[in-house]
Every structure is written in C-alpha cells, then in structure tokens.
Amino acid sequence: MESWQGLIDSEYRRWLPVTDRTPSVSLNEGNTPLLRSRHLSDLTGCDVRLKVEGANPTGSFKDRGMTVAISKAAEDGAELVLCASTGNTSASAAAYAARAGIASAVLVPAGRVALGKLGQAVRYGARIVEVAGTFDDCLRIARDLADHHPVALVNSVGNELRLSGQRTVAYETVDALGAAPDIHCLPVGNGGNITATWGGYRTFHAAGRSGRLPRMWGFQAAGAAPLVHGEPVAEPQTAASAIRVGDPATWQGAVDARDESDGLIGAVTDEQIFDAYQLLARKDGVFVEPASAAGVAGLLDRHDRGLLARGQTIVITLTGNGLKDQDASLRDGYTPVETGSSTAEVARALSHTALASALS
Ligand code: AN7
Numbered sequence: 001m002e003s004w005q006g007l008i009d010s011e012y013r014r015w016l017p018v019t020d021r022t023p024s025v026s027l028n029e030g031n032t033p034l035l036r037s038r039h040l041s042d043l044t045g046c047d048v049r050l051k052v053e054g055a056n057p058t059g060s061f062k063d064r065g066m067t068v069a070i071s072k073a074a075e076d077g078a079e080l081v082l083c084a085s086t087g088n089t090s091a092s093a094a095a096y097a098a099r100a101g102i103a104s105a106v107l108v109p110a111g112r113v114a115l116g117k118l119g120q121a122v123r124y125g126a127r128i129v130e131v132a133g134t135f136d137d138c139l140r141i142a143r144d145l146a147d148h149h150p151v152a153l154v155n156s157v158g159n160e161l162r163l164s165g166q167r168t169v170a171y172e173t174v175d176a177l178g179a180a181p182d183i184h185c186l187p188v189g190n191g192g193n194i195t196a197t198w199g200g201y202r203t204f205h206a207a208g209r210s211g212r213l214p215r216m217w218g219f220q221a222a223g224a225a226p227l228v229h230g231e232p233v234a235e236p237q238t239a240a241s242a243i244r245v246g247d248p249a250t251w252q253g254a255v256d257a258r259d260e261s262d263g264l265i266g267a268v269t270d271e272q273i274f275d276a277y278q279l280l281a282r283k284d285g286v287f288v289e290p291a292s293a294a295g296v297a298g299l300l301d302r303h304d305r306g307l308l309a310r311g312q313t314i315v316i317t318l319t320g321n322g323l324k325d326q327d328a329s330l331r332d333g334y335t336p337v338e339t340g341s342s343t344a345e346v347a348r349a350l351s352h353t354a355l356a357s358a359l360s
Contacts, residue, residue: 004031007067012168015203016068017161025071025100027057029064030168034176034315039283040296044303045310049181050280051173054288054321058120061193061319062092064169065162069154070096072161078102078152082145084138085155086189086242087117088320093154094124105151107131107138112241114289116324134236135190136247156192157249163196170200171209173315180210182312187294187319188218188227188254188265189243195253197317198261214315216263218254219298221291225267227254239270239328242291242320268297276300277328280318287322287329 004010006026008018018024033052040048053061070093073081081104083093090106090113097104106121110130121128131138139155146153156162174180180201188194194216204210220228221238224245232247248254258265268276273290276297280286295316302308322329337352339345 004028006030007064007165007168008071012171015167015171016164018068018071022071022075023100024067025074025096026067027063027095027099029056029067030172032056032169032172034173035284035286037284037316039279040299044299044308044314046308046312046314048299048314048316049177050284050286051169051315051317052286053169053317053319054292054323058088058092058095059321059324060088060092061166061169061317062088063096065156065159065165065192065196066092066096066154068165069093069152069159069161070100070102073097073102073152073154074100076152080105080151081154082142082151083107083154084135084142085113086135086244087113087324088242089155090126090128091117091120091124091324094121094126097126098124103127105129107142109133109135109138109244112244114241114325114327116326120324135245136232139190139249155249156190156196163192163199166193166196167200167203169317170197171204174201174204174210177313177315180205180212180214181315182214183217183263183314184214184317185217185219185295185299185314186317187240187243187291188220189224189245189248189291191227191248191250191254193317193319194218194257194265195250198257201261213261214263216257216261217295217298217302218258218263218265219268219294220265221273221294222267222269227251227258227265228267238273239331240273240289240291240294241325242289243294266298266301268294268301272297272301274328277322281322286318288318289320289322289325290328292317292319292322
C-alpha cells in the first residue's frame with residue numbers, strides 16, 4: 001500500500017480547489033484515526049467513534065484547511081499570510097507557511113492562548129502580535145488589514161479554500177464507516193468546522209457516496225454560546241480557550257448546518273467540558289485539549305437528560321491535542337511523589353497506591 005501523502009495528493013484531491021499549477025504544501029495531514037470508544041458506547045448503547053484530529057501534524061483539525069489555503073497562497077505568490085486565532089489556526093498557519101517559505105503573522109488575544117500553541121507559532125517563526133482584546137477583535141483587525149494590504153488572510157471566514165480542506169473529515173468518516181453516521185458531534189467556536197463538516201457530508205451524499213446524512217450536533221461553552229442565545233456575547237468566558245468566541249464569523253453556516261441536518265447547537269458548562277476531558281483520557285486513553293471535549297460533554301448531557309436514543313452510530317470530532325494545553329491538564333494540581341533512588345524507597349512510595357498488593 002502506498003503511504004499517505006497528505007490531503008492534496010490523496011483520493012480526495014478531486015474535491016479540493018487545486019489544479020496542476022498548485023504546489024502541494026503538505027505535512028501529510030488527514031487520514032486521522034477513527035477510534036471506537038468502548039466506554040461511551042457501553043454508556044449510551046450507541047456505537048460511538050472518536051475522530052482524533054489531534055493526530056494531525058500540528059495537533060489540530062486546522063491542518064486540513066491550511067494545506068489548501070497555504071498551497072493556494074504559494075500558487076498566488078503570496079509574501080505574507082495573516083490570521084487571527086485562538087491558537088490552533090496560528091500554529092497551523094505558521095507551520096504551513098514555514099513549509100512554503102512564506103512569512104506569517106498571527107493576531108491572538110493577549111494572555112488567552114494556550115502556551116503550547118503559542119510555542120508552536122514561535123518555533124515556526126511567525127510574527128506574533130498579542131492584541132489587548134478578544135478573538136473577535138483580532139479577526140476584525142485581520143480582515144481590515146487584509147482589505148487594505150497584499151496579504152493572504154487564512155482564516156476560514158468566507159474562505160472556500162479552508163472550508164474545502166476541512167470538509168475532508170466527513171469524506172474520511174464516510175469512507176471508514178461506509179456511510180455517514182446518524183449523529184456527528186463537535187465543538188463550535190467560530191462556526192467554520194461545523195459548516196465544513198456538514199458541507200462534506202452533503203457533498204458525498206450528493207455524489208452517491210453516502211446513502212444518508214447525519215444530524216449535526218454542535219456544542220458551545222455556556223459562557224461563550226452566541227449561537228445558542230441567538231445573539232453575540234460581548235465578553236465570552238470559558239476555560240476552553242479555543243472556543244472563546246463571542247461573535248462567530250461563520251454564524252449563518254453553523255445555523256444552516258444545524259437546521260438543514262435537523263440537528264442542534266447546545267451549550268455545555270466548563271464543568272461538563274472538564275469532566276469529559278478527564279473521561280476521554282482515563283477511559284479511552286485519548287488526551288485532548290479542553291475545547292475538544294465539548295462534543296463529548298454535549299453527547300453525555302443529552303444522554304443524561306434522556307434525549308439520546310440507543311442503537312445509533314455517533315462520530316465525535318476531537319478537534320485538538322491535549323499536549324497543547326498543560327495549564328489545563330495540571331490545573332487541578334499535581335503533587336509529585338519524590339523518593340530517593342533505591343528500590344526500597346520507590347516500593348515504599350508506591351505502597352500508598354493501588355499497587356500496594358502487587359508489591360507486597
Ligand atoms: C481545538 O484556532 O478558531 O467552530 O483560531 O481550536 O471552526 O471555530 C480554533 C477553533 C474547536 C472551534 N476546537 O472550531 C483558532 C480557532 C478547537 C479549536 C474549535 C477550535 P470553529
């Protein structure tokens with residue numbers, strides 16, 4: 001079997017807006033695991049699958065759209081790519097720009113980006129500007145700059161290139177399952193991913209590759225849930241920093257995905273998000289960043305309220321890798337158990353744990 005070469009040089013190429021003149025700027029993104037969650041399946045009586053997007057090269061689903069956006073920017077001779085970001089878009093844009101030999105600049109809300117993501121952008125060589133404001137302010141400024149200067153804006157807002165790449169998550173899912181699932185759960189921030197994922201399912205349905213369409217179930221953090229309230233939130237609040245967005249740029253796309261699929265966009269509290277974050281690591285061995293657990297939190301919330309029928313196939317997008325946000329992983333405190341370097345001392349230290357009987 002030929003090894004995976006990334007999305008542009010995959011079987012999905014024909015669904016992407018690239019031509020023979022488009023260079024393929026790739027880090028071999030896509031082709032991510034679709035893992036069965038035994039725990040969530042047993043709990044819900046459904047067949048629950050986890051689409052592990054943290055396995056992408058920069059650790060989030062953003063790489064799917066970025067390979068297309070930066071390849072096109074390279075084709076167009078762009079000298080600078082620009083984006084606003086809650087963190088993952090900046091890491092991805094900076095990496096693909098580096099690969100293409102194009103300079104990158106990223107606008108992020110000051111002090112609100114997980115350090116792992118910032119560290120990625122630093123290392124990939126992006127010019128980073130921390131804006132005293134929200135992500136929504138960053139996006140407004142980025143659009144303003146792109147309107148007046150010759151830079152390639154690589155945010156997904158109205159960006160068919162980004163969205164076309166992000167649709168591939170649905171193509172991979174359909175090809176893995178043989179059809180669309182009954183329900184597709186995912187976190188929602190700016191609204192690009194739910195729009196693109198739904199667009200992907202519709203594309204494959206129209207092409208006869210899936211006999212059915214899923215219901216799209218999107219979940220926002222309760223303190224940053226404009227799509228649930230039906231109006232922008234001026235001061236969005238959530239510890240899930242990736243989805244701290246008060247005025248989603250792809251508002252209409254997200255609402256259309258919900259309505260056309262007979263789905264829903266619900267809110268989950270930070271407590272529910274962190275419970276799901278913990279559960280995924282403990283029960284499935286999958287380490288995600290907090291925002292990425294919102295889809296699982298939402299599914300569990302529906303289940304707890306008796307709103308989830310058994311026997312369905314459910315796919316949940318886990319959007320980003322847990323390694324990016326160690327503030328989150330250690331926020332409940334981690335107390336190291338320290339000992340001297342003899343076997344006896346280590347055995348004594350372990351004797352306070354469940355290992356005691358094994359070591360006695
Ligand atoms: C892990 O990086 O918007 O609803 O600037 O990083 O398409 O915005 C990130 C979003 C979910 C929400 N999970 O997706 C950015 C950015 C993770 C994310 C979302 C993001 P959208």
